[in-house]
Each structure stands twice: as structure tokens, then as C-alpha cells.
Amino acid sequence: MSNSAVPQGGFAEAGADLELVGITKRFPGFTAIEDLDLRIPAGSFFALLGPSGCGKTTTLRLIAGLEEPTAGRILIGGKDVTSTKAFQRPVNTVFQSYALFPHMTILENVAFGLKRRKVANADALAHEALRLVELDHVSARKPAQLSGGQQQRVALARAVVNRPALLLLDEPLGALDLKLRRQMQIELKDIQDTVGLTFLHVTHDQEEAMTMADTVAVMNKGVIEQMGPPQELYELPRTAFVATFLGQSNLMTGRVVSSGGTSMVVDVAAGQVEVPAERAQRTSGEVVVGIRPEKVTLHASDPGRQTGRNVVGPGRITDVSFSGVSTQYEITSPALGVFTVFAQNTSISRMHHDGDEVWMSWEVGHTFGLADEPSSVSANRFADDTDTSMIATQRREQLEAELEGA
Amino acid sequence: MAFGAFATATTAAEPAARRKSPIALLLLLPGLFYLGLFFLVPLLSLVITSLQEPDPLIFGQYQNAFRWENYVTVLEQYWPQAVRSFGFAAVATLCALLIGFPLAYFIGITLRRWPLLQALALVLVIAPFFISFLLRTIAWKQIFSDEGPVVGFLQSLAILPPGVAITGSAFAVIFGLTYNFIPFMTLPIYTSLERLDLRYVEAGGDLYASPRSTFFRVTLPLAAPGIMSGTLLTFIPAAGDYINASREFLGSTDTAMIGNVIEANFLVLQNFPAAAALSLVLMAAILVLVSVYVKRSGTEDLL
Numbered sequence: 001m002s003n004s005a006v007p008q009g010g011f012a013e014a015g016a017d018l019e020l021v022g023i024t025k026r027f028p029g030f031t032a033i034e035d036l037d038l039r040i041p042a043g044s045f046f047a048l049l050g051p052s053g054c055g056k057t058t059t060l061r062l063i064a065g066l067e068e069p070t071a072g073r074i075l076i077g078g079k080d081v082t083s084t085k086a087f088q089r090p091v092n093t094v095f096q097s098y099a100l101f102p103h104m105t106i107l108e109n110v111a112f113g114l115k116r117r118k119v120a121n122a123d124a125l126a127h128e129a130l131r132l133v134e135l136d137h138v139s140a141r142k143p144a145q146l147s148g149g150q151q152q153r154v155a156l157a158r159a160v161v162n163r164p165a166l167l168l169l170d171e172p173l174g175a176l177d178l179k180l181r182r183q184m185q186i187e188l189k190d191i192q193d194t195v196g197l198t199f200l201h202v203t204h205d206q207e208e209a210m211t212m213a214d215t216v217a218v219m220n221k222g223v224i225e226q227m228g229p230p231q232e233l234y235e236l237p238r239t240a241f242v243a244t245f246l247g248q249s250n251l252m253t254g255r256v257v258s259s260g261g262t263s264m265v266v267d268v269a270a271g272q273v274e275v276p277a278e279r280a281q282r283t284s285g286e287v288v289v290g291i292r293p294e295k296v297t298l299h300a301s302d303p304g305r306q307t308g309r310n311v312v313g314p315g316r317i318t319d320v321s322f323s324g325v326s327t328q329y330e331i332t333s334p335a336l337g338v339f340t341v342f343a344q345n346t347s348i349s350r351m352h353h354d355g356d357e358v359w360m361s362w363e364v365g366h367t368f369g370l371a372d373e374p375s376s377v378s379a380n381r382f383a384d385d386t387d388t389s390m391i392a393t394q395r396r397e398q399l400e401a402e403l404e405g406a
Numbered sequence: 407m408a409f410g411a412f413a414t415a416t417t418a419a420e421p422a423a424r425r426k427s428p429i430a431l432l433l434l435l436p437g438l439f440y441l442g443l444f445f446l447v448p449l450l451s452l453v454i455t456s457l458q459e460p461d462p463l464i465f466g467q468y469q470n471a472f473r474w475e476n477y478v479t480v481l482e483q484y485w486p487q488a489v490r491s492f493g494f495a496a497v498a499t500l501c502a503l504l505i506g507f508p509l510a511y512f513i514g515i516t517l518r519r520w521p522l523l524q525a526l527a528l529v530l531v532i533a534p535f536f537i538s539f540l541l542r543t544i545a546w547k548q549i550f551s552d553e554g555p556v557v558g559f560l561q562s563l564a565i566l567p568p569g570v571a572i573t574g575s576a577f578a579v580i581f582g583l584t585y586n587f588i589p590f591m592t593l594p595i596y597t598s599l600e601r602l603d604l605r606y607v608e609a610g611g612d613l614y615a616s617p618r619s620t621f622f623r624v625t626l627p628l629a630a631p632g633i634m635s636g637t638l639l640t641f642i643p644a645a646g647d648y649i650n651a652s653r654e655f656l657g658s659t660d661t662a663m664i665g666n667v668i669e670a671n672f673l674v675l676q677n678f679p680a681a682a683a684l685s686l687v688l689m690a691a692i693l694v695l696v697s698v699y700v701k702r703s704g705t706e707d708l709l
Contacts, residue, residue, distance in 0.1 A: 064612055065611070065612075066608055066611070066612070085617075086612055087610075087613075087616055087620075088614075091612070093609075093612045095605060095608075095612075097603075099603070099606055099608065099609035100609075101609070101610075101624060103630075112613050113613035116615045116616075116619060158613070
């Protein structure tokens with residue numbers, strides 16, 4: 001596809017930078033996005049992750065030109081496109097519903113964008129794009145004759161064929177079943193490597209965002225809470241929202257008792273927790289600290305104070321669920337509430353049983369200190385999250401049921 | 407909506423479950439009986455009448471024969487009225503489309519966010535049906551009459567020369583036809599547009615199509631089933647209409663359509679074979695025109 005140069009209207013071979021400056025979007029009655037600043041470098045695979053209603057889809061629609069921002073500017077490749085209409089922007093979207101034109105053949109759908117821009121060999125390029133997604137053999141069919149997965153690939157081909165500076169993906173895998181999802185995730189990543197465009201992927205699926213994107217921005221209530229490579233986000237979440245939306249976390253609140261040069265010590269009710277200074281967002285007063293469940297080791301007796309390890313406990317195991325590679329323990333104690341631990345099932349690790357009294361320990365270096373006020377964490381802040389995944393699951397089940405029924 | 411009935415005419419129906427049940431046949435019987443008695447028998451009688459010849463003994467009586475020359479005679483005698491019928495109907499259909507489509511678009515798409523206003527607007531489209539269309543057509547005759555407000559206004563602006571009437575003109579007849587058939591045009595198009603997924607329109611914009619281009623390449627093709635039903639529901643009855651064009655309403659002898667000629671031959675001249683032959687010619691012409699139209703617009707491509 002390298003010969004498909006489209007010199008018209010700033011359409012480039014490579015992707016372009018996207019820059020959002022102070023974007024605010026208000027709808028009657030609520031603010032969807034509040035003063036958002038975002039920079040996505042050219043050629044990257046960027047994921048915007050958040051629960052439904054967090055403003056991520058609105059952000060996407062603003063970039064595509066389907067909504068107008070209340071305030072702020074949008075720059076693509078350094079050019080201000082804020083006041084231009086959708087059809088004038090070098091941006092293409094893969095819609096969540098695919099939105100393939102039902103009255104056109106697959107080929108007509110894919111060639112649509114090229115023909116509107118009067119590209120000479122539109123049909124040949126469309127065939128080429130269809131070959132990329134391995135669907136050239138269905139080019140004469142109508143969208144209704146294809147399966148969901150095939151439609152998704154056609155939608156992708158229809159967007160990629162235009163070689164936009166920026167490709168927007170609005171939960172494009174939302175309606176697919178798990179197996180197809182995995183397959184499409186790999187294909188998407190391949191296509192991004194092949195064509196080298198800038199991808200902006202919007203999703204509520206944290207696993208999808210982490211496996212595919214170079215950079216993930218976690219969005220909540222119209223603001224980006226944290227942004228970075230997936231691993232960094234997982235290992236060092238800065239807010240309680242990120243810590244719990246991206247994987248699981250055990251959060252504890254306590255008062256800082258000492259704050260030295262390299263670390264601070266927090267007095268949580270069930271023991272003392274040391275946090276490296278560079279991993280703590282706040283170093284005085286009441287703070288929230290956390291640890292990922294798989295970093296924690298269980299002990300049948302109090303291991304005592306050790307340098308370089310944090311020890312809390314005791315607590316009582318209230319739930320054990322064995323899942324082959326690992327075992328998940330739920331430990332309840334009056335001081336900590338519910339504490340989750342994932343233990344690898346290696347031959348040397350011994351099983352603990354329901355009702356056992358245990359102590360938990362982990363390396364100091366894995367602890368993270370959050371930026372939240374303790375009061376805001378204890379509040380029921382994540383109700384949205386469970387709702388989202390539940391709705392998504394239900395929708396998928398409905399769609400599967402429909403597919404089976406058809 | 408109940409108006410869905412208009413639009414389903416052109417969309418492919420799901421194949422029904424193949425089950426031969428005697429109850430289904432039993433339930434069909436009244437309908438078949440009705441069709442046979444009130445459609446097939448009159449049609450046959452019309453064909454027989456159209457081939458009759460005058461009784462040589464009693465003036466005004468006709469006897470059965472095979473006088474196919476009747477068809478040639480009526481076509482020779484009344485071809486201007488026939489051509490005028492289809493011309494008027496075509497112009498009225500076009501006018502109704504030009505008025506009905508924006509109206510349907512406004513109700514079906516622009517008012518989508520306000521369901522109450524949408525329902526109200528729909529009621530307003532249907533409201534004229536609460537009054538007999540004869541009365542409404544008479545009312546237009548009053549409005550267009552020589553002493554009426556329209557003529558007075560146009561004459562005072564010197565647009566209309568003195569002594570020229572609006573009633574009895576081709577304009578008045580086409581106006582009446584257009585007016586009477588606007589709801590039949592608007593409602594099927596409305597049902598198409600009401601179901602139109604606006605995400606297709608957004609996708610059009612996303613794929614570099616200007617709003618104009620999106621309209622002609624996405625919105626209009628997706629509304630085609632409605633436009634199809636609307637034009638057929640307007641054109642077919644308009645071609646055979648004899649109310650608007652009659653002298654008692656908006657027309658004059660100069661604007662007589664084929665419906666008026668058939669009416670005159672049946673009820674005034676009592677030339678039954680001529681009237682029957684004309685009716686059949688009208689029916690055949692409409693059948694041919696409509697099938698060409700349906701074929702040309704490629705209904706098989708509509709979803």
C-alpha cells in the first residue's frame with residue numbers, strides 16, 4: 001500500500017501527532033469533559049480507558065469532528081482543526097456499531113472514502129485494503145451477509161484504506177465474543193505495525209487496553225487520572241481509581257508516622273507499612289497505600305519485623321478459590337477489611353485453608369502510596385465500574401443470544 | 407408505528423414458516439371469496455363490457471360481441487386526456503415529493519429528540535383526513551375563486567392579468583392533486599426516515615463526504631423504500647382522479663383527465679363499452695408504468 005500516496009489535503013503516509021489543548025465539553029445538565037490536555041505522538045497506539053460515562057467516547061467524537069468542544073483546541077499534525085467539520089479532517093473512525101452502509105456492497109463501503117476524495121484507483125486500493133483484513137473474497141456481498149467479526153474487519157478496512165493521519169477506534173471489539181476478540185486484538189496490532197498510523201483506541205476493557213496499547217490513559221469523570229505505559233500504570237498507580245480499575249489492589253489507610261529521605265512509614269491499623277518515597281504521592285497526614293494481590297505472601301505465623309518487607313496481620317481466611325495456576329484468598333480482619341491475595345501454586349507453597357489465621361507480607365518496593373484523600377476512597381466511588389462491566393457482559397450475552405437465534 | 411404498513415411493501419419479508427395447515431386455508435377463504443366477488447367478477451364484466459357493440463334495434467342498448475375496435479376508437483378520441491392524466495399525476499407526484507420529503511425529514515429526524523412534538527406534527531399531517539376531501543377541495547375552489555383572496559392579491563400586484571381565472575386551469579388541478587396526496591407521500595417517507603440510523607450519516611461525514619454528498623449517497627438511498635411507496639401511493643390514484651379535475655371542483659373542460667372522461671361515458675353519455683375500454687387502458691398503462699418504475703429503481707437492492 002506504499003504506493004497509495006494521497007497528497008490531497010494533508011493526508012500523510014505516516015500518522016500525525018494529536019494534541020488536545022484545554023478541551024471542555026458541556027452538555028445540557030452535565031460536563032462530559034473538563035479541561036482536558038492530551039498529546040498523542042505520531043505512530044503510537046494509544047488507549048483511552050475508562051468506565052462508561054467517563055467521557056472517553058465524547059473525547060473521540062470531538063476528535064472526529066462529530067461534536068464541537070465548548071472550549072479548547074484540537075490540533076492534528078500541528079494544524080488547528082477545531083473549527084473544521086468531520087469530513088474535512090484527516091481522521092477516520094471505526095465505529096462501535098461498525099456503521100457499514102447497508103445499501104452498498106463491501107467494496108463500495110471500503111472505496112467510499114477514497115471516492116469522496118476523488119482518489120484515482122479507488123477500487124484497486126479498496127481491494128488491497130480488503131486483502132489486508134483477508135476479506136477480499138466477500139467484496140461483492142452486502143454487510144448484512146457478513147458475520148459480526150467480518151463486519152468489524154470491513155469497518156477497519158474502510159477506515160485504514162484512507163490512510164488517515166489518525167485512526168479512531170470506538171470500542172470496536174465490544175460486540176465480539178471472547179475468542180474473536182483475542183484474534184482481532186492481534187490483527188489490529190499487526191495492522192498498526194504494518195501501516196504505521198496513529199491509533200487512538202477507546203475502551204472500557206482494561207485487559208484489551210493493556211495488551212494492545214503503547215500508552216494507556218485512564219479516564220474518569222471527564223479527566224485523565226493517569227497516563228503511561230501499561231506496565232507503569234499497573235505497577236505504580238497514582239490514584240485509587242487507577243489502582244482498582246486497572247487490576248485489583250488492596251488499599252489501606254493510615255497516618256504517616258515518619259517520613260525520611262528514602263521512605264515513609266504509615267501506621268495502618270494492622271501493622272506498619274513502609275513506602276519508598278518515590279512511590280508515594282503524599283508524604284504527610286492521613287494517606288492511602290496499596291499493594292497488588294499477587295505481590296503478597298501469606299504466613300501461618302507472625303514472621304516478625306524484617307527489613308525490606310512489610311508485614312500486616314493477623315487476619316482470617318474467609319474464602320479460598322483455586323483456579324489452577326493460582327489460588328485466590330480473601331482474608332478478613334477488623335483492621336483491614338477484606339484483603340485479597342493471589343498465590344502461585346508452586347510445589348513448595350503450602351495451601352492455606354478457610355478459617356486459618358494468617359499474616360501477610362510483601363516487599364517494600366512494591367508498595368504504592370496514592371494521591372487520594374482517605375475519605376474519598378472509602379466512599380462508594382466505584383459503583384460505576386461494576387455497572388459498566390455488568391452492562392457490557394449483558395450486552396455481549398444478548399448479542400450472542402441473537403446470533404444464535406439468527 | 408402503524409404507518410409501517412406503507413413502507414413494508416418494498417422490503418423483503420421473512421419467509422414464513424412452511425406449515426400447511428387446513429386452518430390457514432380456512433381463514434383465507436373469506437378474503438379469497440371477497441376478492442373473487444368484488445375484484446375478479448367486476449374486472450371480467452368490465453372486459454366483457456368493453457368489447458360490446460351497440461344493439462342495432464334499441465338505441466342506447468349494447469349486446470355482447472368482440473368489438474376490439476372500441477379500444478382504438480377511445481384511444482383516438484381521448485388520447486389528449488390520457489396523456490394529460492399521466493402528465494398531471496407525474497407533476498403532482500413530483501410536487502408532493504418535493505414538499506413531502508422535507509416534511510418527513512423534519513418530523514422523522516429533526517424532531518427525533520422531542521417525541522411529543524414529533525407525535526403532534528404527525529397528527530397535523532393526518533388531520534386533513536378528519537374532513538372529507540370533497541369539502542377540502544371545494545374550499546380550495548373558494549380560495550382560488552375569481553373574487554377570492556388569492557386572485558385579488560395577485561391582481562393587485564399585477565402578476566395576474568385581469569379576467570384570468572385560477573380555477574379551471576391546469577395549475578389549480580395540479581395544485582389540488584398535490585395538496586390531496588401530500589399525506590400519502592409524507593407518511594411512508596416518514597417511516598423510512600424515522601428508522602434511519604443516524605450513525606450512517608455520521609459515518610458518511612467521517613469518510614470525507616460533505617453533508618450534500620452524504621444526503622445523496624446515504625440518507626436518500628436508505629429512504630428509498632419510503633419514497634417508492636409514497637410515489638406509488640400518490641401517482642396511481644392521482645392518475646385516475648376525477649374530482650380535482652372536474653368542473654364542479656378545480657378543473658374545467660380544458661383540464662379533463664381520463665377519470666373525468668370515464669365518468670362522463672359511464673354516467674352521462676352512457677357509452678358503456680367506451681368507458682369500460684378506457685378503464686382497462688388506464689389500468690394497463692398504470693401497471694406498465696409502475697412495473698417499469700419498480701424495476702428501474704431496483705427494489706431488490708433496497709436492503
